[in-house]
Each structure stands twice: as structure tokens, then as C-alpha cells.
Amino acid sequence: MAKIFIDGDAGTTGLEIRDKLAGDKTIELVSIAPELRKDAAAKRDILASVDVAILCLPDAAAMETVALADELGEAAPRILDASTAHRVAPGWAYGFPELAPGQAAAVRDARRVANPGCYATGAIALLRPLVDAGLIEPQEALTINAVSGYSGGGKQMIEAYEKGEAPAFELYGLSLEHKHLPEIVAYARLASPPLFAPSVGNFRQGMLVSIPLSLESLAARPRAVDLEAALARHYAGATHVRVMPAPKSGRLDPLALNGTNDLEIFVFAHEERRHALLVARLDNLGKGASGAAVQNLSLMLSERVS
Structure with a gap:
């Protein structure tokens, strides 16, 4: 039975991971008493006693926990970090098993794995192939x-929406310097950051990530069918990512995959105008957070490769 410590299990992602693992008879979940969460010695003792630590913390706190693990040397647990802190750090495997051939094995074998960001998961899924x-x-x-x-x-945004104090829809991150940009650039293999405009709607979970393309302006001058074929080849056989036919309605519901660890890809096109729109649909708390973490944990525990 693998011992798993969720550091930060009171937050949204931590609670979701705990719920997903609760019925797994092969795992023992280890907790720290609430009054000891900031006690370095107590946390170090727990880290020394478990097989994997899952970090659901702000970046600075995640780095502090990693530093405590470093002090343990060979007695340190494997680490799965759901924060932004280590997503492009040397020595960390990126926890998107479908990224490229061999990535699932890299996650399985890594001592330290960085769970991807939700927006980044959708963007990279569209662009990397x-x-x-x-x-x-x-x-x-x-x-x-x-x-x-x-x-x-x-926390503040969640409270505002649940109290009815937030707008039905809003753009944010308008400094154009979102925290997910470094991993999008690194793992989509881009030369420079894209222009990224995130927004939030008045629904608890669900996500659509879209990338408009002027096909004639691309150096390769591809057709939309070429894009769709390349995406389908890349994800052929993938368990959680699939390329879907564009719905005839011309509409997509961002909530359709809620409660799953799935990601769907669509290519919408107007060939006469040489326009295409790539769209990824996922649950921001599923494949965009806790679902991905459980998938990565499963790989790290060698239960399966997907």
C-alpha cells in the first residue's frame, strides 16, 4: 500500500484529489494536523514516512516543502507538484503524459513531476502536435x-461568484503576463509567448481553450483537414485525449466534460476564407488539475501507463 501525503488538502485541488483517491484500496492517505501545517519539523517527519507527496500549495509554500524534502536525501519521497513553481524547472518531468511519445514513461520514472496548468493543458494539447x-x-x-x-x-474569486457578487463573465490577466505562459512556450515548443486572453464565466468548472488560425498566414499553408489529421495521429490510442468531429450545431458547451479526466479537441474551419479554429474542451478541475494529478500519480506508482 503506497503512502500518499497531500500537502494542502484543504484547497480546491487538494480536496478534489483526496476525493478521487478516497476509494483506492492500494493507497493510504497520510495527513498533517491542521495546527502543524506550518511546522517544518512535523512536515519533514511526514515527508520521510511517505512514498509520494502531492503539493497543492502556493508557489512559495511548494518550494519550501521541496526544500524540506531535499534535506532528507535518499529518504525523500517522490513529489508531484500541482503549483506553478516547478513546471519549467530542470529535473522535473512535465505531467502531461500525452505530450509526446515517451512522456508517460518519463512521468512514471521521475522522482519529481510538475502537474500542468489548466489553460496550458488545453493550449499545449492543441499546439504541440x-x-x-x-x-x-x-x-x-x-x-x-x-x-x-x-x-x-x-479563494477570493470563488467566494465572489458563490456569493453572487461577481459578473456573469469577465476578462482577466490583462497585463498579458499570465503564469501559464512559460510552460506553454516550453512544451508547445514555441519561439516566443503567444498573446493569451483568459476569461472566467459564472459556472463552477469547465473550460474551453481556442486558438484562431489564418491558414494562409502560416508558413506551411496547411488545410484544416491537415491539422485535424495531425492531431488525430498524435492522440491515436490515447485514453484521455481524443479528436472529435466538429458538431453541426457550431456550438460547444464548456461544462460537457465536467467530472472527467478527458480532453476533447475540435477543428472548426472555413476553407474558402482559409480560417480555422482549434478548440480544446476539458474540466479545469479534471484534466486541468486534480484529474491530471491522479493520472500522474497512477503512472508514478506504476499501476498503468496511459
Whole structure:
């Protein structure tokens, strides 16, 4: 029985992970007493006693926990970090098993794994296969639009929406310097950051990430069917990511995958105008957070490779 410590299990992602693991008879969940959460010695003792520590903490606190683990040397547990702190750090495997051939094995074998960001998961899922296929050049000027449920916005945003004090829809991150940009650039293999415009809607969870493309402006001059074929080849056989036919309604519900660890990809096109729209749909608390963490944990415990 693997011993798992969720550091930060009182937050949204931590609670979701705990709920998903609660019925797993192969896992023993280890907790720290609330009054000892900031006690370094108590936390160090727990880290020394478990197989994997899952960090659901702000970046600074995640780095503090990693430093405590470093002090343990060979007695340190494997770490799965759901914060932003280590997503592009050397020595950390990126926890998107479908990223490329061999990535699931890299997660399985890693001592330290960084769980991806929710927006980044959708954007990278759309872009990486097309960059690898040569259909999008790394230096292309790209725009990413996205809408998420409010549960991804932190404690204050969640409280505002649940009290009815927030708007039905709002743009945010208008400094154009979102925390997910470094991992999007790194793992989509882009030469520079895309223009990223995130937004939040008045629904708890669910997400759509969309990337508009002027096909004629791309160096490869691809057709929309070429994009869809490359994406389908990349995810052929994947358990949790699939390429879907564009719905005839011309509409997408961001809540459709809530409660799952799935991600769906769509390619909408107007061939006469040489326009295409790539869309990823996922649950920001599923494949965008806790679902991905459980998938990565499963790999780290060698239960399966997916």
C-alpha cells in the first residue's frame, strides 16, 4: 500500500484529489494536523514516512516543502507538484503524459513531476502536435483565447461568484503576463509567448481553450483537414485525449466534460476564407488539475501507463 501525503488538502485541488483517491484500496492517505501545517519539523517527519507527496500549495509554500524534502536525501519521497513553481524547472518531468511519445514513461520514472496548468493543458494539447508535424512554425504569431469556470480563480474569486457578487463573465490577466505562459512556450515548443486572453464565466468548472488560425498566414499553408489529421495521429490510442468531429450545431458547451479526466479537441474551419479554429474542451478541475494529478500519480506508482 503506497503512502500518499497531500500537502494542502484543504484547497480546491487538494480536496478534489483526496476525493478521487478516497476509494483506492492500494493507497493510504497520510495527513498533517491542521495546527502543524506550518511546522517544518512535523512536515519533514511526514515527508520521510511517505512514498509520494502531492503539493497543492502556493508557489512559495511548494518550494519550501521541496526544500524540506531535499534535506532528507535518499529518504525523500517522490513529489508531484500541482503549483506553478516547478513546471519549467530542470529535473522535473512535465505531467502531461500525452505530450509526446515517451512522456508517460518519463512521468512514471521521475522522482519529481510538475502537474500542468489548466489553460496550458488545453493550449499545449492543441499546439504541440502541430509544431512537431511542421504545420505550425515555432515563430508563428499566435493568439490563445480561453474561458474557465470560476473554481480555477482562487479563494477570493470563488467566494465572489458563490456569493453572487461577481459578473456573469469577465476578462482577466490583462497585463498579458499570465503564469501559464512559460510552460506553454516550453512544451508547445514555441519561439516566443503567444498573446493569451483568459476569461472566467459564472459556472463552477469547465473550460474551453481556442486558438484562431489564418491558414494562409502560416508558413506551411496547411488545410484544416491537415491539422485535424495531425492531431488525430498524435492522440491515436490515447485514453484521455481524443479528436472529435466538429458538431453541426457550431456550438460547444464548456461544462460537457465536467467530472472527467478527458480532453476533447475540435477543428472548426472555413476553407474558402482559409480560417480555422482549434478548440480544446476539458474540466479545469479534471484534466486541468486534480484529474491530471491522479493520472500522474497512477503512472508514478506504476499501476498503468496511459
